Amino acid sequence: MxxxxxxxxxxxxxxxxxxxxxxxxxxxxxxxxxxxxxxxxxxxxxxxxxxxxxxxxxxxxxxxxxxxxxxxxxxxxxxxxxxxxxxxxxxxxxxxxxxxxxxxxxxxxxxxxxxxxxxxxxxxxxxxxxMPLLSRTLQRHAAKLSGHLEEALPNEEILSNTAVHDPIEATNQAFQWVNPKKLFDALEFPNPASRLQLEHSDSTALxxxxxxxxxxxxxxxxxxxxxxxxxxxxxxxxxxxxxxxxxxxxxxxxxxxxxxxxxxxxxxxxxxxxxxxxxxxxxxxxxxxxxxx
Known part of the structure; x- marks a missing residue:
């Protein structure tokens, strides 16, 4: 059994x-x-x-x-x-x-x-x-979405190995340009219906x-x-x-x-x-x- x-x-x-x-x-x-x-x-x-x-x-x-x-x-x-x-x-x-x-x-x-x-x-x-890598990703996409392309960090493949970027500073800059939820939604959900499905499930969580x-x-x-x-x-x-x-x-x-x-x-x-x-x-x-x- x-x-x-x-x-x-x-x-x-x-x-x-x-x-x-x-x-x-x-x-x-x-x-x-x-x-x-x-x-x-x-x-x-x-x-x-x-x-x-x-x-x-x-x-x-x-x-x-x-x-x-x-x-x-x-x-x-x-x-x-x-x-x-x-x-x-x-x-x-x-x-x-x-x-x-x-x-x-x-x-x-x-x-x-x-x-x-x-x-x-x-x-x-x-x-x-x-998470430092994610912070740079967020900064680049926020720069693009908000019209600050000239301030976007270089792509990872051309970023110098010796380059130092403060992940908190990069994240704060990204969130100043674009609302955090709006930014993550843009990056994580290719389909708005999927986002709505997750939000509905989250709404039922205790x-x-x-x-x-x-x-x-x-x-x-x-x-x-x-x-x-x-x-x-x-x-x-x-x-x-x-x-x-x-x-x-x-x-x-x-x-x-x-x-x-x-x-x-x-x-x-x-x-x-x-x-x-x-x-x-x-x-x-x-x-x-x-x-x-």
């Missing part, structure tokens, strides 16, 4: 209350989903993709400071990495595949490096591996206590240099129409991990919104590799 789980948990970790949902067959392959952000949640991914992934034992965990996970104090990326291990320990799950989307790649890469024995795979979906707790040093975070030291089998899944990552973040990541597998699909930052069938098929193919090795 197959036992199907659908259980919410509140896990206490230091000064945080972590909200987690464990969903799927008890004997299914565990998959830990690391959502983007920082400050977002796992609700929309389960809401929109949960049925497609019901053969796996899915771990939907809201990161501290976002969604239904609560903390009063500011925190670091190391806290977020440790939270992953605390959740796995609390659920008594020894190993899991790790799916990291967007900003979640900053946590996923560090977790895989710190505890390779805990993860069967690291699947990076449209990863923000370098959020926990909202505080002013923040992640320290968001725009300085860079996981590129640690990629080459990761031993966990790593896969890149990128979207051609996600202008936050294509091509710069993917190219930078593959330079560090040239032997990793990479697949490109159409769509934006949330590829399951644009072509869920192709996304699920590709994701399942990647996940099947862990059972063959």
């Amino acid at each position: 197959i036992v199907f789980l659908d259980q919410p948990f509140h896990i206490t970790c230091a000064d945080a209350d972590l909200y987690v949902e464990l969903v799927g067959p008890k004997e299914g392959e565990p998959i830990y989903f690391l959502h983007g952000g920082p400050g977002y949640n796992s609700h929309s991914f389960r809401d929109l993709m949960g049925e497609e992934l019901e053969s796996y034992q899915m771990i939907y965990a809201d990161q501290r400071g976002g969604g239904r996970s609560y903390t009063e104090n500011d925190f670091t990326v190391d806290n977020l990495v440790n939270d992953v291990k605390v959740v796995l320990d609390s659920l008594e799950i020894e190993r899991a595949a790790l799916i990291a989307h967007g900003f979640g790649a900053q946590i996923g890469a560090r977790a895989a490096l710190d505890s390779p024995e805990r993860f069967t795979q690291l699947i990076l979906i449209n990863p923000w591996l370098s 959020l926990g206590p909202q505080t002013q707790a923040e992640l320290h040093g968001t725009w300085q975070l860079d996981a590129l240099e640690i990629l080459k030291a990761i031993s966990t089998p790593t896969f890149f899944l990128g979207s051609r129409n996600d202008q936050t990552i294509y091509p710069d973040q993917l190219e930078a990541g593959l330079q560090q991990m040239p032997n990793s597998l990479m697949s490109l699909i159409e769509g934006g930052h949330y590829p399951w919104l644009d072509d869920d069938e192709s996304f699920v098929k590709l994701l399942q193919e990647i996940l099947s590799l862990s059972t063959e090795t």
Whole structure:
């Protein structure tokens, strides 16, 4: 008899209350989903993709400071990495595949490096591996959208290796020129219908206590240099129409991990919104590799 789980948990970790949902067959392959952000949640991914992934034992965990996970104090990326291990320990799950989307790649890469024995795979979906690189991308696109082309930073391929750009300054400049939501919407959603679908899902999310707790040093975070030291089998899944990552973040990541597998699909930052069938098929193919090795 197959036992199907659908259980919410509140896990206490230091000064945080972590909200987690464990969903799927008890004997299914565990998959830990690391959502983007920082400050977002796992609700929309389960809401929109949960049925497609019901053969796996899915771990939907809201990161501290976002969604239904609560903390009063500011925190670091190391806290977020440790939270992953605390959740796995609390659920008594020894190993899991790790799916990291967007900003979640900053946590996923560090977790895989710190505890390779805990993860069967690291699947990076449209990863923000370098926040300084993302800040430059935002500055360039904001300059274009706002008519400040003469102030746009040079493209990455011609940017000097010795050039130093303050990521906070670049991001602030971008957000002064273009409203942050408008800027991210322009880069992440090639199809307005996909944006509306995500916004509708977000509107149904139940959020926990909202505080002013923040992640320290968001725009300085860079996981590129640690990629080459990761031993966990790593896969890149990128979207051609996600202008936050294509091509710069993917190219930078593959330079560090040239032997990793990479697949490109159409769509934006949330590829399951644009072509869920192709996304699920590709994701399942990647996940099947862990059972063959």
